[in-house]
Amino acid sequence: MTSVQQRTSILVVDDETSLRQALRGSLAASGFAVEEARTGEEAVEFAREHSFDLVLLDINMRGISGVEACRRIRGFAPQTGIVMVTVRDSEDDKVRALEAGADDYITKPFLLRELVARLRAVLRRTHSDNGASGSILRAGNLELDVERHILRREGQEIHLSPKEFELLAFLMKNRDVPLTHIKLLRAIWGAEYGNELEYLRSYIRMLRKKIENDPAKPDYILTEPWVGYRFHNPSDPDSPKPQSDESG
Amino acid sequence: MLFSCSKRQTSFGEFVNAVQIPNARLRKLFRCGARIVTGWVVLSVLAFISYRLHFSVAAVASVFLVAVMIESLSGDFSASAAVSLIAFAYLDYFFTDPKLSFVVADPSDFLDLIAFLLAALVITRLVSRLRLQERAAQVERRRTERLFRLAQELLTLEPKTAIDSTCLEPFCRVFEMRAVSLFDQETSELHSAGESHASLGDRTRDAYLTQKDSDDHLTRVSTRCLRIAGKTQGAIGFEDLDECNLMAGPLAAIAATVLERTQAFRSASQAVATAQSEAYRSAILDALAHEFKTPLATILAAAGGLQEAGPLKPAQMEMTETVETEAAHLGQLTSRLLRMARLDRDEVRPQMEWIDIVSLAEQVVERYSKLRTGRGISLLKGCRSAETIIDPELVRLAISQLLDNACKYSDLGSTVTVTIDDQDDVIAIRVSNTGSSISLVERHRVFDRYYRGTEARNLASGSGLGLYVARKIALAHGGRLELEDPTAADGTTFRLIIPVSKSEAHHYDLSTAAN
Numbered sequence: 001m002t003s004v005q006q007r008t009s010i011l012v013v014d015d016e017t018s019l020r021q022a023l024r025g026s027l028a029a030s031g032f033a034v035e036e037a038r039t040g041e042e043a044v045e046f047a048r049e050h051s052f053d054l055v056l057l058d059i060n061m062r063g064i065s066g067v068e069a070c071r072r073i074r075g076f077a078p079q080t081g082i083v084m085v086t087v088r089d090s091e092d093d094k095v096r097a098l099e100a101g102a103d104d105y106i107t108k109p110f111l112l113r114e115l116v117a118r119l120r121a122v123l124r125r126t127h128s129d130n131g132a133s134g135s136i137l138r139a140g141n142l143e144l145d146v147e148r149h150i151l152r153r154e155g156q157e158i159h160l161s162p163k164e165f166e167l168l169a170f171l172m173k174n175r176d177v178p179l180t181h182i183k184l185l186r187a188i189w190g191a192e193y194g195n196e197l198e199y200l201r202s203y204i205r206m207l208r209k210k211i212e213n214d215p216a217k218p219d220y221i222l223t224e225p226w227v228g229y230r231f232h233n234p235s236d237p238d239s240p241k242p243q244s245d246e247s248g
Numbered sequence: 249m250l251f252s253c254s255k256r257q258t259s260f261g262e263f264v265n266a267v268q269i270p271n272a273r274l275r276k277l278f279r280c281g282a283r284i285v286t287g288w289v290v291l292s293v294l295a296f297i298s299y300r301l302h303f304s305v306a307a308v309a310s311v312f313l314v315a316v317m318i319e320s321l322s323g324d325f326s327a328s329a330a331v332s333l334i335a336f337a338y339l340d341y342f343f344t345d346p347k348l349s350f351v352v353a354d355p356s357d358f359l360d361l362i363a364f365l366l367a368a369l370v371i372t373r374l375v376s377r378l379r380l381q382e383r384a385a386q387v388e389r390r391r392t393e394r395l396f397r398l399a400q401e402l403l404t405l406e407p408k409t410a411i412d413s414t415c416l417e418p419f420c421r422v423f424e425m426r427a428v429s430l431f432d433q434e435t436s437e438l439h440s441a442g443e444s445h446a447s448l449g450d451r452t453r454d455a456y457l458t459q460k461d462s463d464d465h466l467t468r469v470s471t472r473c474l475r476i477a478g479k480t481q482g483a484i485g486f487e488d489l490d491e492c493n494l495m496a497g498p499l500a501a502i503a504a505t506v507l508e509r510t511q512a513f514r515s516a517s518q519a520v521a522t523a524q525s526e527a528y529r530s531a532i533l534d535a536l537a538h539e540f541k542t543p544l545a546t547i548l549a550a551a552g553g554l555q556e557a558g559p560l561k562p563a564q565m566e567m568t569e570t571v572e573t574e575a576a577h578l579g580q581l582t583s584r585l586l587r588m589a590r591l592d593r594d595e596v597r598p599q600m601e602w603i604d605i606v607s608l609a610e611q612v613v614e615r616y617s618k619l620r621t622g623r624g625i626s627l628l629k630g631c632r633s634a635e636t637i638i639d640p641e642l643v644r645l646a647i648s649q650l651l652d653n654a655c656k657y658s659d660l661g662s663t664v665t666v667t668i669d670d671q672d673d674v675i676a677i678r679v680s681n682t683g684s685s686i687s688l689v690e691r692h693r694v695f696d697r698y699y700r701g702t703e704a705r706n707l708a709s710g711s712g713l714g715l716y717v718a719r720k721i722a723l724a725h726g727g728r729l730e731l732e733d734p735t736a737a738d739g740t741t742f743r744l745i746i747p748v749s750k751s752e753a754h755h756y757d758l759s760t761a762a763n
Contacts, residue, residue, distance in 0.1 A: 018542075018543070018546045019542055019545055019546040022546045022549040022553065023549050025557070026553025026556060029553050030556045085545075108544075109545040109576070109579035111552060112548060112552020112555075112556070115552075201601055201637075204601075205602040214607065216603055216604040216611075217607065
């Protein structure tokens, strides 16, 4: 049990024994202290008894779903990082998982290094409270002064409209976090918004034109298909890269 | 041949029925003769009695008139007229002076005789005509009743995918026929009920082949072609049908509706069966792709774990990397298959985004060139950029699909050419290969779901969903996917057309205004 205290503890929840075992071995080799749970119920019980740094939760399980387990764990463990394991075509599940309090998700099948990068990013955020509390946010060649409402790109000041500024600041504060359309709309435009995807798309497009080298191949504001957007810092070696594209 | 089917069941009829007579006209003559003989016998008896009782001419004339009237009730005018003439002769011979001679001495007797003859002829004419009309009405009613009964019986039958004997038996039973045959052109099957003595089946099929209706009175076989919506869809043959010239037509019309109903039911059930098997196929694809994901995730996790657990020798490291790369590739393939199955089954819901479609196509081509396809891929840009509102994932998938297709059906070492052009308000992405062209017959089928070229089935792997889904994606963007007309050179060109939205400023203004 001594190693559990020193190393990052993670609870792997999956009803597939072989995947659970492979993850246990590999994550242990990557420096995590791994515990396993076979069902959502078991996971909730386990997480209540021990406090884990991270929970890796399969979204499709027998018994209570991963989303429900996530909601329950989030209820009593606000500091635990929760990463959901999803499949490609269940975008609605992803949105539900994020709304239920998941910090991130990863799509099956995934490379181990992608998973580890994501887990570490989530851990960093949950432990440092986003690491973005200062008044100046930096990412790549961007520098955003929150208090003075100034954006600089390679030292050059770039003009942003107030809404564009708010949106970029929100994205940068939540870097590496997948943000759903609804969450973005409500955060920037207000609680009564939620379906006005057109606004969001137009603003994201304008922002990309202003901050990206190639707006068609964005480095900062990445699209999470059917879910929302995620701010990525290309010059941060710890920032997980987007999962390899599967359609090509 | 017995004419048991006769409907004229008079006492003579019964007598005549007992005698076998082959021809209808002879039968009629015989029946007429029998009536005349009977009339003659009755008149002779009456004349004998009246003669012995010394009745006056007027009294005998009345008695004879009654007899002639009764005779005319049979409805046979010629027999009644003959009997009237016999009565006239008897009156003249036995009852006018001088008796036992045809000479008439008294002019008033002569007048009586003429009056009798006229009255007898007029009355028999009127009565027999009435009688005939009544009989015709009866026959007509009976015919209608039978047709109605037949239609009713056929309507109560459960709809079937094929004509069978239960559809034909009512014809035989209701119309007391020996046999009925029906030829269904759609299935090329011959169906029969009853037992034919005159190879009815073959003659029915012949009737369809020659497209001719016929009535053979000698073997009592009638055939009619069955027409549905102006097209001959089969033929029906009747053996031993009474009044075939009158009845065959209406019966054929009823048979045509039965055939039409059966054909409609058949095509409806086939459509249901096809839809079911397609849904099944889609579900299997989906399940397969899903089932693959967890084992693949396990392999990837284990391979990654091996590298982490290290230290590995360079050769071991290389091997685990190969396992990882190939499993990841397999993962991409299953994801794509799953995506296709989903797009195939459900409505496409594009997640629109403003994007430069030219650089998107460029990225796809660039990535595709890195795959070891064994073909060169060249990109010709007719414009530098074209911004529009599309679902980048879906359009990427559609272009990949076209590239995939072009590579699959071209020779190793050849070049696949992608051209992008900005044409007024659309972007046209053309993907051409060389070395394989699509036959005329197959051209209109390439976009069919699960259709695979006849050659392709042996040569290239694939699910048969690619072009179908690519077209679905094009349509969901208000565009289209076309196969270009073949040019002189060998090869195939697919053209993906995506409309360019001109309202970008409009969108932005709207959202700015809403703040």
